[in-house]
């Protein structure tokens with residue numbers, strides 16, 4: 731039996747990737763959020779930050795706007811570090827914050843954040859996929875001790 735609360739959805743209302751971004755992005759994504767609410771989905775994961783490219787079709791969408799339409803948990807993502815994540819959570823914005831690229835250069839990200847240790851900087855895009863001239867290396871994916 732399908733349990734809708736076991737399903738989450740990921741959206742990128744501000745994103746430009748793969749040709750995204752339309753003049754009615756705000757109206758569209760708020761409508762989607764209302765539908766997700768009606769379907770009683772478990773959560774929405776939102777690429778809210780602009781660090782992966784912004785379509786510039788209007789004021790960037792905020793978590794607060796989506797919160798008005800969707801009562802369940804909202805996870806914010808893109809460009810967060812420990813401080814900005816804390817601010818987002820304590821300001822009553824998102825319910826959770828997700829990290830992507832910081833994990834690539836810091837496989838021990840959780841421990842480092844918990845202990846307030848300095849993070850290794852995020853590596854540039856050419857390191858995200860580690861094939862260089864078809865030779866696969868682990869250069870962009872250091873071990874926790876590396």
Ligand SMILES: Cc1cc2nc3c(=O)[nH]c(=O)nc-3n(C[C@H](O)[C@H](O)[C@H](O)COP(=O)(O)O)c2cc1C
Pocket residue numbers: 740777781782807808809810828829830831832858859
């Ligand atoms: C190597 C790499 C691969 C990714 N692949 C996907 C993907 O297949 N689907 C997706 O929705 N996001 C993908 N993303 C985006 C991440 O899920 C995340 O949204 C993005 O890195 C922004 O979060 P961050 O600023 O914490 O890194 C990818 C990111 C990276 C760095």
